Amino acid sequence: MRYLFFLFFCGYHQLSFSQVSANIGVTLPSIALLDIEPKGGMINLKFNKPSEAGKAIQNSESSDITWLNFTSALPLGSSRYVSAQITSGRLSSGYGIILETSSFTGAGSGVLGKSVPSVILSDLPVRIIDNIGGAFTGDGINNGYKLKFSLMINNYSLLISGSNFHTIVFTLTDN
């Protein structure tokens, strides 16, 4: 009987405890960051001269040295897209600018979206990458989506010799 009592007491004694709690909270914000790499570069496009009188202008020099980087954090169930539009420099109706967007490549991770392979730019936004979730592409060239710009001729009769400057704006927008 004494032994049983001792065991019972020890059991109660070792189970003797108290508890206290502290609350911990962390808020992760929504983030939408976008840029072009390399920074500050001018994209130069031009039509090639025909090699023989009477031949048409068929090909233009293109530029594919530009990369689109972004970081996106957003609430569960949300998504974003990247659009491109010409915001300054009137586009002659004689020619157009084609933007080809590669598939994602690089050091990033997450829900990186899906690119639209080829679009014709105008003064209205056009989607080039869709269904972006929480993701980051990696920073700098060779990370993200490679952009290739080229010219197309719409109407020879409206082509005027000279230089035109256009500003193309890329926007990361919530769906």
Next chain:
Amino acid sequence: MRMILFSIPLFLSVICIKAQTINATGSWSVSVPSNTISEPGNDYDMSLTSMANQTMLDITMATTISWRVDVHKQDSFWNAFLTLWIHKTGDGMGTSESSILPIGLTPYLQVSNLGQLFFAGTSNHANIPIQYEIRGLSVLIPASTYETVIIYTITEY
């Protein structure tokens, strides 16, 4: 006689429950500034660290018996990519009879949902400073507020 024998352990158990108390002062709520990432394309490259004395623990013992403090968390709304770390940055104030182990600053311990030994000691200790760190921040984690409760359990042994 049987009644008496039954009552004695019950009485002792009541004494045992009241033999020690632990109190915590200070919770921690933090927001990641939206301008933390300065360069598009990058993920977070940081951890969030609280003040060194974000929570102060007070341990009160009726006797000089040894005790241990275990710690675990109960998630209210949490993301598995986020890890919560804790350490003791000092020993607070004890009495001439008290002790605490490990002494002083302890390495960070990852807090899980299962109890694990945090530190141990004897007798009373007041103002034991506790610091927290949250790691694993990423833009891949949905933007939201995540909450958990840290539970300190003191047990005599």
